[in-house]
Amino acid sequence: xxxxxxxxxxxxxxxxxxxxxxxxxxxxxxxxxxxxxxxxxxxxxxxxxxxxxxxxxxxxxxxxxxxxxxxxxxxxxxxxxxxxxxxxxxxxxxxxxxxxxxxxxxxxxxxxxxxxxxxxxxxxxxxxxxxxxxxxxxxxxxxxxxxxxxxxxxxxxxxxxxxxxxxxxxxxxxxxxxxxxxxxxxxxxxxxxxxxxxxxxxxxxxxxxxxxxxxxxxxxxxxxxxxxxxxxxxxxxxxxxxxxxxxxxxxxxxxxxxxxxxxxxxxxxxxxxxxxxxxxxxxxxxxxxxxxxxxxxxxxxxxxxxxxxxxxxxxxxxxxxxxxxxx
Numbered sequence: 001x002x003x004x005x006x007x008x009x010x011x012x013x014x015x016x017x018x019x020x021x022x023x024x025x026x027x028x029x030x031x032x033x034x035x036x037x038x039x040x041x042x043x044x045x046x047x048x049x050x051x052x053x054x055x056x057x058x059x060x061x062x063x064x065x066x067x068x069x070x071x072x073x074x075x076x077x078x079x080x081x082x083x084x085x086x087x088x089x090x091x092x093x094x095x096x097x098x099x100x101x102x103x104x105x106x107x108x109x110x111x112x113x114x115x116x117x118x119x120x121x122x123x124x125x126x127x128x129x130x131x132x133x134x135x136x137x138x139x140x141x142x143x144x145x146x147x148x149x150x151x152x153x154x155x156x157x158x159x160x161x162x163x164x165x166x167x168x169x170x171x172x173x174x175x176x177x178x179x180x181x182x183x184x185x186x187x188x189x190x191x192x193x194x195x196x197x198x199x200x201x202x203x204x205x206x207x208x209x210x211x212x213x214x215x216x217x218x219x220x221x222x223x224x225x226x227x228x229x230x231x232x233x234x235x236x237x238x239x240x241x242x243x244x245x246x247x248x249x250x251x252x253x254x255x256x257x258x259x260x261x262x263x264x265x266x267x268x269x270x271x272x273x274x275x276x277x278x279x280x281x282x283x284x285x286x287x288x289x290x291x292x293x294x295x296x297x298x299x300x301x302x303x304x305x306x307x308x309x310x311x312x313x314x315x316x317x318x319x320x321x322x323x324x325x326x327x
Contacts, residue, residue: 012072237253240317252275281296
């Protein structure tokens with residue numbers, strides 16, 4: 001571990017009610033987007049979060065930052081509980097927690113110039129104004145690889161990679177301790193992805209940042225992460241160091257994800273055995289009972305259909321929720 005616990009998430013749940021009715025709305029079902037997630041992020045550490053689209057990664061990020069109100073569970077930042085606090089009580093804590101969103105265009109106000117977008121957090125928190133605010137914005141632009149001339153331009157005048165740099169500069173403006181990066185490179189070209197990932201690593205070293213790095217590209221996650229958590233249908237099914245998970249995955253779902261990652265050597269890539277998942281991800285409205293992965297798992301037995309496996313430490317610092325781990 002790199003440092004003291006910074007973010008502690010315990011049994012976090014976020015369900016979205018589905019309502020129906022003409023005169024009176026009544027709840028008929030629930031979307032179980034996040035269904036009991038627990039993990040700890042330490043100071044100066046990068047925790048990678050991977051999983052298929054729709055498994056609840058983005059909802060988990062928003063629930064941690066209280067952008068959506070959790071149904072239940074606990075989120076503690078530097079020992080302070082976030083769940084249940086008012087917007088006024090959360091305001092000083094939000095200076096320490098920022099987010100870089102997946103779509104660099106949708107996350108920027110198209111009617112504001114770049115200088116306003118980056119400078120607004122400083123102004124709203126009373127940290128700078130006038131010439132000092134402008135100076136700090138210019139410093140942030142320079143730090144993320146943009147020019148002073150970009151100060152008065154609008155978001156539509158930039159490329160996707162430049163927009164994501166603007167989003168990173170905005171996240172850095174308040175000098176946070178934690179940045180949640182929700183698939184920050186998935187909408188970018190491969191060459192631009194490498195530039196943004198390298199920038200994030202440089203900023204982590206310079207400012208002592210902690211990252212929760214969300215992605216579905218396992219190659220990117222391996223490059224940036226100290227530890228990796230694998231999420232499936234609202235739950236974490238495996239959690240280990242990056243080397244431990246990529247070198248020896250225990251959960252069949254993790255094995256399937258890794259087998260889909262191409263190997264640069266064509267001969268090794270062709271010769272290796274692949275674990276191909278069958279069927280689609282079940283609906284989070286009606287997830288399978290017990291082990292949620294059993295409907296797509298080739299190793300499932302009767303116990304997988306009747307008893308939910310706990311997330312247990314099967315090897316030192318290597319956790320998996322599986323009745324039949326792949327030792």
